[in-house]
Amino acid sequence: MMFLAALLTATSAGPAERALLPGITYTLPSNGLRVILSPDPSLPLVAVNVWYQVGSAHERPGETGLAHLFEHLMFQGSRHVPAGKHYQVLRSIGAVDTNGTSSLDRTNFFATVPSHQLETLLWLESDRMGFLELTDEGFRRQQAAAIAERRGRQNAAPYGPSNERVFQSLFPVGHPYHSYLLGSQADIESLTLDRARNFYRRHFVPANASVAIVGDFDPLTMKTLIDRWFGSLPNGAAPTRRDVVTVPITSGIDVRVIEPVERPRVQVAWHSPKLLTPLDAVAEVYAELITRRSDTLVAQQRSLQHVSVFTVTEFSDTPAGIDTFLRTTVFTPDEVASAARAIRLRMLQALQNIGYRADRLNHYARFAGDAGFANEDLARYSVTVEDIERFAATLTQNRRVVVRTVPAP
């Protein structure tokens, strides 16, 4: 009945424009798993994308780095899929685009397979959702890998410590974004198998996950397969969400980080509008405009669930160049239209890939509350010069963080 209701909802009154990402969304009554189906018979392929609503923002004090560690641990074997077999099976069925990623706000796992091999992929994904088996040996091995990854990507990478300091300055201790995904070295080293098992039980439950499937399948047959492989998983309550309060910066922060790099670098950062809002799109277009116009500045809107981060970076020892550029540069309507168009083109190009489409369905379902949000998402980029100017005016010196990277002598 829920499936029928989902179909009727999906087909009820709505805008006449063609849906870029049509989908059927429903929830499994047995365990609360959200399912999003988007049939597309154009190629004999199916993409499966599983989202868990857990990222580094959901870690408790002392367990930072655990969300990222689970990106590794989820490949360590489950009750019915022995350790090491996951990738072996994926290879044997011709899977492509296979991986898992974690972020501040979520963790995902994905693969694309020939459509006749789909059920095998459902077996693999459902088994680790319901029956992950964590052994001490596997845990220790992946803990070491996570420590090495942190060292490579953050501690030892050029400007890695500076990038981390930007987040720590924008989001003080206690804010969910303070740990900046990879967590603290000390926390990762002190993690235990018990703590990991608790984290899994708390967050990797069907009620805290969604499965998006795109490609060449029949929806009713797919519903049967979903019932079989995911409907039989144990139930478990989704973790309660805490409210996120971001204290605004009101009197500017200016820090120096000494690193073994050759060139000084300055990064200026502001809190900016959260993802999928109209102003988030304005910030993204502004970042594109700055990067296109300037030969030396790189700007980025890093869109996040609770509050985003807007940065402008230059290889310099002072933010004076950034200040002058932001204060004096005026963009024409043609430039704004061209930048917005480039972003829309990149998005539509990416949506040709069914794996990316599945990921966006989960993204929209989670963050916009509507898996079919793609049309509204694209419409957000109808940005004007006035929108850009209004947003630029909010990037004041008293609201910003400046992180200066100073080459070690």
Next chain:
Amino acid sequence: MTRLGLVLMFVASCAAPEPRVVTLTPNADLGWRATPPALEPGLPFRGPAVQTGVLPNNMTVAVVERHRLPVFAIHIVIQAGSADDPPGSPGCAATYAELLCPGLTVNTTVDALTISATVLDSPDRILVKALQCLRDFSVDESTIKAARNAIDLRAKGSSVEAEVHETLYPEHPYGHLARGTKEGRSALTPSTIKQFHHDHIVPERIAVIVVGPVTLSAVKRWSDEALGNWAPTAVDRPLVPAAPEVHGQLRFLAQPGSPRVVLNAVASGVPRRHPDALALSLGSAIIGRRLNAGIDALDLRVGFASRRGPGTLRIQAIAASERAAELRTAIIAELESPTVTEGELDLARRDYRNRLPAQLQTGEATAGVLGALFATGLPLDYFTALPEKLATLEATDVTRVVRAHFDPDRLSFVATGDPSLLSELGASIGNASGD
């Protein structure tokens, strides 16, 4: 899909036979999960639905209609590449490409030039602009200089790719990279480039390929309006000659202090149109599987880059420096028994069929795959006959082709690593040279 489409889909689904329903409670015995789903037999391969036409001036037009997203991928492929560089002018095709259509991307390979663009709307505007670039091409000394500088900026120093070409194809049109050489580009004059344009840019060697929400008739109309009256005379395009007999060469690129060795074992293969080309592709995959199972390397890949002329077979293995000579010996040893079994062929065939659709997901990739067919002289409906060709391939065919082309005596080597490895590798191979 529209909302109405979803309703219709649901109604159609309801009319289908009742699906198998499995009811389980969360606490039921879940031992059945230990049995993986049975692997289904492969579905018949469905290639892209290519519609083709030919304009009165003999230019080819191909369209794959895709109406799901408002994205148009446009490729204009010209059967002229760096293999057509005039003698003594390596880099002529690449420089011509740089000059051809400012504002659009023009890529050069050994076999073809491709103008490409992806747009959200008005594909006719880009298409007409690109075609008019071909018709109205002009060049002078100052524009050559700018093009030369642009290519020099992008060009890297000594590269493995350049060494592979020089090793396998001495005195051959494939003997240099598509971008040519700095010396070759420096010597180019406007008249050389005009002659290249005159000799190669003719409608019968051009294919317009569009993938997106568009019809063949529309693309034909736009192309005809842009270039319908343009019909310069073609000159014969010579066949790419067979590759010279080369074996046992070693080229070494020094990377002082590198803890790793990258060993490329290379040989020339057959042209893509050759009857053995498909067997060689599958044979490469089978060899790759064997080597990966038998050799402990950090990374090991085997591939066959097919071209209009003799393509390149390559085994690339990466290992710790101290294993350099052992790596070479292990590769040779694995190639000593080239008999391919039916089981190996079945697996390779299945992999080939399974992975192909994933390469055709985007308009850009699909246009690229079709462009490569045109560039190498294969028909654009190549994929229609492919399943039958795959099915009729026999293990004895693949064994014969593997035996002929992966013969250890035919291999040459291009390696990178610490200079101390040169003598060790050279002693085991002979004919060594290093930089």
